[in-house]
Each structure stands twice: as C-alpha cells, then as structure tokens.
Amino acid sequence: MNSGLILYVPGVVLVTALVIKLPTLRRGEHAPLMRSVCAMLLVACVVLFLAAPPSISAVNDLTGITNFSAPLVYCVLTAFSGSCIVLVINWRGGPPERVRRASMLCISAYGVVTVFLAVLFVLGEAPVERLRDLDTYYASTPFIREMIVLYLLAHTVGSVVLTVLCWRWLRQIAGALRTGLALIVLGGLLDIGYLTTKFAAVFARWSGRDWDYLSTHVAPPLASAAALMVGAGFIFPLMGQRASSTWRTYRQYRLLCPLWLELQGSSPSWAAAMKIAWWAPVELRKSHREAAIHDGLLSIAPYFSSTVRIAAFDAAIFQGIVRERAAVVAEAAMIAAACRVHASVHPSKAPPTEQHGAPRLEYTGDSDSMVSLSRSLGSPVVAAARRHASMTEGARHE
Incomplete structure (x- = not known):
C-alpha cells in the first residue's frame, strides 16, 4: 500500500487545488487560461490515481483485460504532457489566433500519439499482469515495446518543452509568477529524472542487464514529486496574486x-x-x-x-x-x-x-x-x- 500512497497523497493535494479553482472557472467559464489550468489539474489527478498499483489492479479486474491499465495510464500521461504545453501557450499569451492555433496543433499531435498507444497495445501481447514493472517486463515484447518507448518519448518531449519554455520565461519576469515558474522548472527536472530512470531500466533490459529497481523503486517517488511541483507551479501565481491582493487590502484596512x-x-x-x-x-x-x-x-x-x-x-x-x-x-x-x-x-x-x-x-x-x-x-x-x-x-x- 506504500507504493499506492506515494501517488495517492499528491493526487489528493491536486484534487484539493482543483476544487479550490472550480468556482473561478465557473465565474470565468470562457477564460482559456483558467480552463487550461483546471484541465491540467484534472488530468494530473487522474494520472496519479490510475498509476498507483492498487488502482492498476482494480482497473484490470474491472475490465477483465490483463494489463489494460498500462495503455490507459500511458494515454492519460500523454494527455497530461500535452495539457501542460497548452497551458504554457495560454499562459504566455499573445495574439488570440496564434494562441488558438498553437494549442490546437499541440492537442492534435498528442491526440495522434494517444491513438497510436492504444493501437500498439491491441497489436501486442501482454498476458502476464504486472502492477509495478510492466515497462521492464515487456521491454522486448513486440508492439508493447514500441508502446512503452512511444509514451516515454511523448512524455519526454512534453516535459523538456515545458521546462525549457518556463526556464526562458523565468529570467524575464518577477513576483509570484517567477516563483511559479521556478516550481515548474523544478518539477520538470524531477520529471526528466523520472524519465531517465525509466529509459535506463528499459535500455538495460535490451542489453541483458537488470536495472529494474530504477523503474520500480526510484521512478515513482520522482513522478510524485514532479507532479506536485508542476501543479504547485501553475497554482501558486493564481493563489499568490489573490493572497497578495488580500494582504494589501488587510494592511490598508489596519492602517x-x-x-x-x-x-x-x-x-x-x-x-x-x-x-x-x-x-x-x-x-x-x-x-x-x-x-x-x-x-x-x-x-x-x-x-x-x-x-x-x-x-x-x-x-x-x-x-x-x-x-x-x-x-x-x-x-x-x-x-x-x-x-x-x-x-x-x-x-x-x-x-x-x-x-x-x-x-x-x-x-x-x-x-x-x-x-x-x-x-x-x-x-x-x-x-x-x-x-x-x-x-x-x-x-x-x-
């Protein structure tokens, strides 16, 4: 159950953040930025809950398909990567038409990747249920191997783009937004660490070595910390601005x-x-x-x-x-x-x-x-x- 808590706890934190932001979304339902924030938080919550071993086992039992959770988690994780990039696109702003075009391009690209993940799972064979080490156990299985590499590559692109964009922007702004970007960059680096351990474990399998512990024991805590940092980074500027405004009002009230x-x-x-x-x-x-x-x-x-x-x-x-x-x-x-x-x-x-x-x-x-x-x-x-x-x-x- 400890492996489940590693992902459930940050999931609960992000659910709480999502609940806090929902009233804002209702008041400004047509604001692209707020929709992007809530979409990213929702997808992050789903990823963390579905990726926990107890949830993986429950989904497999519910569907009756062995390892059905694997493509499900990979597809949702891919959607999370895309939602992060879309959020940064809306966050940076610019001409509405250009923002909309870039967002649709990103959504389309990650949508295609999601379809390919599902197709590869259907074409492959994964008869033995693996709750914690599917990536390494099926690292050499035809089609399943390609599915694993594809989701890792898609997630890597999303994580690197997010981290690089935020790092460049970090040097141009100040205040609560800068703190939020710093948290996102930290989360991105942790996520890159997670991907590095996953790639290392898979490559080790291909070369006949056993580095499965990297994928099984090192990667999950990195993923949990990364999700918390990225989520906090997107939330902090919005909450920070509100807190700053409230504090200024309170200070004026007292003075x-x-x-x-x-x-x-x-x-x-x-x-x-x-x-x-x-x-x-x-x-x-x-x-x-x-x-x-x-x-x-x-x-x-x-x-x-x-x-x-x-x-x-x-x-x-x-x-x-x-x-x-x-x-x-x-x-x-x-x-x-x-x-x-x-x-x-x-x-x-x-x-x-x-x-x-x-x-x-x-x-x-x-x-x-x-x-x-x-x-x-x-x-x-x-x-x-x-x-x-x-x-x-x-x-x-x-």
Missing part, C-alpha cells in the same frame, strides 16, 4: 484605523460600522471602514479651517518634512482639529463656516491617499494642532 478612530462618533453611521462581523471578508470590512470615514469627514467638513492647515504646513516644513509629505500632515492636522471642535459644539448649535466656504480635502480620493492621511495622524504637528484646538474650544466655553 486606516487611526483615521477611523479619530472620526469616531462624528457621524451616525458609526454604529453601523461597528456592527460588521470580524469574520466578514476583509474587502467588505475595508469598504465599510472607508465609507464610515467619508461619512465622518462629511460631518466635520464645516469645521475645517484653512488657517489650521496653513499653520500645520508651515510647522511641518520648519521640521524638515518635504513639501509633499508636509501637505498630507497639514491636512491630517486640519481634520484632527476639526474633530475636536466638532466634539465640543452642542448638537443644537449651527456649525460655523468660513467666509469662502470649507477647505477641500485633497487626500481622500483613494485608499492609498487615505492611508497616508491616517498614518500622518501620529505626527507631532498633528498632535500640536489637536491640543491647540482643544485649548481654544475650552477657553471659548469658559
């Missing part, structure tokens, strides 16, 4: 907290903002927080003071802060001061307005700008503006 707390109580929407569940998607929590911030800013807008902003800007420049950063600090100081004035005003009292209207905010147009504004609230310049506003309002009410 907006100072601004959100500064405006706390300034708008009736705060009660609703506090009710959102902590387990809600971070995108929803961030949108909710930004909405509450905008509502709060709208409530305190009548208390914005150009005088406070100019004084804070001058103080920031005096402290050696560059002009772009000083403008953000000045706006944060104006917001902090307005929050203090707003908190001290009786609800029944009409808010004051400047002669030329309330100043406009310049750093609330997008999430990044709001984050910069929020981080600036910790500046000594903002703290000074906050204290000055509190003291002024306190003296006015005495």
Whole structure:
C-alpha cells in the first residue's frame, strides 16, 4: 500500500487545488487560461490515481483485460504532457489566433500519439499482469515495446518543452509568477529524472542487464514529486496574486484605523460600522471602514479651517518634512482639529463656516491617499494642532 500512497497523497493535494479553482472557472467559464489550468489539474489527478498499483489492479479486474491499465495510464500521461504545453501557450499569451492555433496543433499531435498507444497495445501481447514493472517486463515484447518507448518519448518531449519554455520565461519576469515558474522548472527536472530512470531500466533490459529497481523503486517517488511541483507551479501565481491582493487590502484596512478612530462618533453611521462581523471578508470590512470615514469627514467638513492647515504646513516644513509629505500632515492636522471642535459644539448649535466656504480635502480620493492621511495622524504637528484646538474650544466655553 506504500507504493499506492506515494501517488495517492499528491493526487489528493491536486484534487484539493482543483476544487479550490472550480468556482473561478465557473465565474470565468470562457477564460482559456483558467480552463487550461483546471484541465491540467484534472488530468494530473487522474494520472496519479490510475498509476498507483492498487488502482492498476482494480482497473484490470474491472475490465477483465490483463494489463489494460498500462495503455490507459500511458494515454492519460500523454494527455497530461500535452495539457501542460497548452497551458504554457495560454499562459504566455499573445495574439488570440496564434494562441488558438498553437494549442490546437499541440492537442492534435498528442491526440495522434494517444491513438497510436492504444493501437500498439491491441497489436501486442501482454498476458502476464504486472502492477509495478510492466515497462521492464515487456521491454522486448513486440508492439508493447514500441508502446512503452512511444509514451516515454511523448512524455519526454512534453516535459523538456515545458521546462525549457518556463526556464526562458523565468529570467524575464518577477513576483509570484517567477516563483511559479521556478516550481515548474523544478518539477520538470524531477520529471526528466523520472524519465531517465525509466529509459535506463528499459535500455538495460535490451542489453541483458537488470536495472529494474530504477523503474520500480526510484521512478515513482520522482513522478510524485514532479507532479506536485508542476501543479504547485501553475497554482501558486493564481493563489499568490489573490493572497497578495488580500494582504494589501488587510494592511490598508489596519492602517486606516487611526483615521477611523479619530472620526469616531462624528457621524451616525458609526454604529453601523461597528456592527460588521470580524469574520466578514476583509474587502467588505475595508469598504465599510472607508465609507464610515467619508461619512465622518462629511460631518466635520464645516469645521475645517484653512488657517489650521496653513499653520500645520508651515510647522511641518520648519521640521524638515518635504513639501509633499508636509501637505498630507497639514491636512491630517486640519481634520484632527476639526474633530475636536466638532466634539465640543452642542448638537443644537449651527456649525460655523468660513467666509469662502470649507477647505477641500485633497487626500481622500483613494485608499492609498487615505492611508497616508491616517498614518500622518501620529505626527507631532498633528498632535500640536489637536491640543491647540482643544485649548481654544475650552477657553471659548469658559
């Protein structure tokens, strides 16, 4: 059963990855790249499950044909090689017509190879069931020999093309895609190691030597590791981009907290903002927080003071802060001061307005700008503006 686990375990991992990606496929059912990813994962899962000795025995018993699993596994493995190349073709992109033509050429070529594998098995004779060493046991049997060599050659071409294309592309890109390509290259090298052991064992049989252990004991772990690496390589960029986007959103959500707390109580929407569940998607929590911030800013807008902003800007420049950063600090100081004035005003009292209207905010147009504004609230310049506003309002009410 250990020989079965070597292939079943990575098979379960790839099934899990396929289940994760299926919703994406449903949402974008016409995306060639996503279809290629799911097709490759599906074929890889089938290969790993069918190639395990317990599955080979079960398929042979079910069909009643001795060694029927051999051409079945070889055909599915050939389909996997073709699906990997098709996926790389779609992954690299280019003019749609050229991508479609290259994909169809690859599918046609590997389809022909699959038909030949089935025909060669029918023409040959393999009366003795072999669960683990069919490649070497029938290495010299007419037609079965050709079937074995053909599947190894087809798989070699697919593996080498995949590895070389990804290696060339690896040097041109960065980020999560580069990591994915590196995993595919590693998987391709492991797969080439698997093919090398298979070829060595078959060639040894032809020359009268017994290197069957290479095919029986060394090749399966290499195939298992290769499938995991290649599968992970195709999945990682897609999952990595999602994880990177989620982390960026979460980081912005947390960095907006100072601004959100500064405006706390300034708008009736705060009660609703506090009710959102902590387990809600971070995108929803961030949108909710930004909405509450905008509502709060709208409530305190009548208390914005150009005088406070100019004084804070001058103080920031005096402290050696560059002009772009000083403008953000000045706006944060104006917001902090307005929050203090707003908190001290009786609800029944009409808010004051400047002669030329309330100043406009310049750093609330997008999430990044709001984050910069929020981080600036910790500046000594903002703290000074906050204290000055509190003291002024306190003296006015005495």
